[in-house]
Amino acid sequence: MGDFASVVWDIFTSEATYTIGALFAALLLFGAAGELVAERAGTINISVEGMLLAGAFGGAVGFDLTDSVAVGVLFGIGGGMAVASVQAEMSHRLAADQFVVGLTLNILVLGLVGFLDHELAPVAHKAAAWRVPLFADLPLVGEALFGQPWPFYLVYLCVPVTWWLLFRTRWGLEVRSSGEDPRSADLSGIDVNKRRRQSIYLTGLMSGLGGAFLLFAQVGVFDDGMVGGRGFIAIAAVIFGGWTLKGTIAGSVLFASALSFRLSLQAQGYEGINSELLQALPFLLTIAGMAIFAKRVRPPAALARPFIRGLK
């Protein structure tokens, strides 16, 4: 066990651990912040996986066309929004089942970007790092939090904006009431399905951004396996966090730590803890959390229930 302690010490004192952890956490937060808004409005938006992937592919296409990371990020947003438009219009204009639509979209996006990637073969590469003076020189976490390529810093914008929109604006109040009590919301003049659609578009925007971030700040080359189920982990983070923003952030950071800890263990060549357990950990924690706190933490009351006027 002495060996294990020294490995853990090495991991916790290496800057790389924090850098990887910050990148993982940022990706989860891009997905989870939007997902939180969608779920508070009453949609379990499982197409967030597809939105992230579409965002990454959009980013690659945008960069390939113009050689500009900024345009790439905009294209990424476009990719996420495109997926969001299908999810939103089909599940909250047509009242098709939201899980069916989301699931189909995930599969469709995977096939579509795989196909288009083969046909178009867009070339992208990592954006240069922007170091924030002074802060980037902090020990251990400086590089991780302030020495990343610029798309990373958008996450510092996304999270407060989500908070402000959801909890400090009239729009946010209407979104939350659409998710809690859509019939009363409807009676008081709120267009419930419109708010739900808008919240999905917001998820698409942020996840598209997240996908582009993944491409430009972390991986650099588009590959259709690059999201690899982390959209689902983002959903898990929202649930784990009990549908609050604080909890969602905590969940994202915790799950990102587990993922980066696994990579660091592998990098150190340590085999004592099995990596499968660490990979499954976010999901196991979320399931355990739901089972333990099921009575205390309450999901939005109308979560996953379509709203059709005159029907319960």
Next chain:
Amino acid sequence: MKARAGEWIALYTISVLVALVLSGVLVEVSGGDWWPVLEALVDGSVRGPQRWGQTLGIAAPMLLVGLGTIVSSRAGLVNIGQEGQLLFGTAVAVYFGFRIGGPGPLNVLVLLAFGALGGAVWAGIAGVLRTHRGVPEVLTTLLMVTVAGQVVAYGLKKQSLLLAPAASRGNRNQVSEQLAADNRLPVLRVFGNEIPSATFLAVILAILVAFAMGRTVWGVRLHMLGRNPRIARRVGVSEQKYGLAALLVGGAFAGLAGAVMLTGGGFQFSNYRLVPGFSAGIGWTGLLVALVAREKVLAAVGAAFVFAALRNGSGFVNSTGVESRITEVVQGFLVLALLIPPAVMFLRDRRRSRAASAAGV
């Protein structure tokens, strides 16, 4: 409903046509020709030698997964973790199948039974969490998919669990032992095609499910539970009992599908071995089969065949110079297209009945 059959047919025709035209446009825009791609798909799925037998072999597990999904959604439960239940079921089948190792044909039954059991256990975890802790099964079944993948990956690293002894896996790591020849489901030869007996099993089970859903008390109770849980509770249909049972059946079918892929899948799947990524999306596709079939068994049979044809045909598409993953796109467009008519008709009915009640009384 009958009076408006025309509207239904028109809506379905238009949506499916739009999906197909969109796929065609995508092929043309990316520099291919749609006609050769279509021909390759038909050749690869039914017209080429041996192909339709293979398509039927791929359709069998998809249909099995779909049947289980129909049972659980009848009871109003949303199970979306078939991919994981299938994988875990197969792992349980492999674990016990090789240890029990009875006489060949009997062991096939053991493998199938343990596959179903494993799938049911995996779905049962979500079921128990729902009935006893009120955790939504949608979320748990989905989250358990990844966990199943990790559990199986772990098992495939340990010789005491699933990994084959070094001698029988060559240089490959992380594969289970290969099933002995007498441990495989038989294949029937009809008109030069090899039809796996799994296909017949799936069709027989489809008839059974249709019967159980439509003609038995159990099926009616499930339906009641799914449509109106409050009334169901009043007449004594226990959600704990029937809801859990429906989910277990759903998982068992997914696990059985995995065991069928293992014992009768041959080279179309992973050649009678358990490997990482064994489930190969069959669980997801089977779920889509059930979703487009909207709880109708006959429609599920048709959908399973179409999706299997797309999957099998994709092998021929590459030769036309178009990336074969176009078939995944076609499948996705088709599913979305098939979702639209029921949704449109539902909203139209609502609007009409509201207008009628406003005008009449």
